[in-house]
Amino acid sequence: MGTLRDAMGYPLLRAGLIMLILALLISVAGFYRVNESYSTSGTLGEGMHYLGDDKFESEYLYHNRTLILSSSGANLSLIQGTKITNYTLANREITLHPEERPVIYVFNGSVNYTYGATAVDYPYAVYSLLAFVLMLVGIVISFIGYTQFLRDVKEGKK
Structure with a gap:
């Protein structure tokens, strides 16, 4: 044998x-996985604003997004796909966790924002x-x- x-x-x-x-x-x-992140902040005036980086949003998987908005008096809409949510910010700050890349339409005033996204890459x-x-x-x-x-x-x- x-x-x-x-x-x-x-x-x-x-x-x-x-x-x-x-x-x-x-x-x-x-x-083997690597955590990637993207962050931006600034001030948005009236009009339509696309937040985030298109390359980052399309290249990586499993996004965890955080959007912080603050203003002394502004009306805005947060657009995510077909869902539209309206907000009135009067001396307050809100923290949101959008499921998709956020699009913000500011009707009047200005909005300070901080947008951060983390993702997983293999x-x-x-x-x-x-x-x-x-x-x-x-x-x-x-x-x-x-x-x-x-x-x-x-x-x-x-």
């Missing part, structure tokens, strides 16, 4: 197992495709090497 040491003497089986281990390591690296996730292909090739090569090993054991060569 053949042993593991005998089986590892077959180059195809060894190469296939190395590919499988490498594919596992690459796929684990895909879980920079090595794209390599999981390489790991998947490496895994498939590793399985095929390992199977071919294992069948060669079994054939030799059956014939009595090992």
Whole structure:
């Protein structure tokens, strides 16, 4: 009967197992996450204002947004997709957590704002495709090497 040491003497089986281990390591690296953040502040006059950075909003996943608005007397609307919310700020500050990139329409007055967004990025996730292909090739090569090993054991060569 053949042993593991005998089986590892077959180059195809060894190469296939190395590919499988490498594919596992690459796929684990895909879980590495990085927190990204974006912040801006300023004063908004009358009119329509798009807050945030379009590249940041579209590039990263799982946004956590915070919008702080303050004014001594302004009327504004917060537009998020099809949802419109009206606010009247009279010497007060409100903190909102928009679900989408905020669009603010200021009717009168000026509004001070602070907008911050944090997101999650998985920079090595794209390599999981390489790991998947490496895994498939590793399985095929390992199977071919294992069948060669079994054939030799059956014939009595090992």
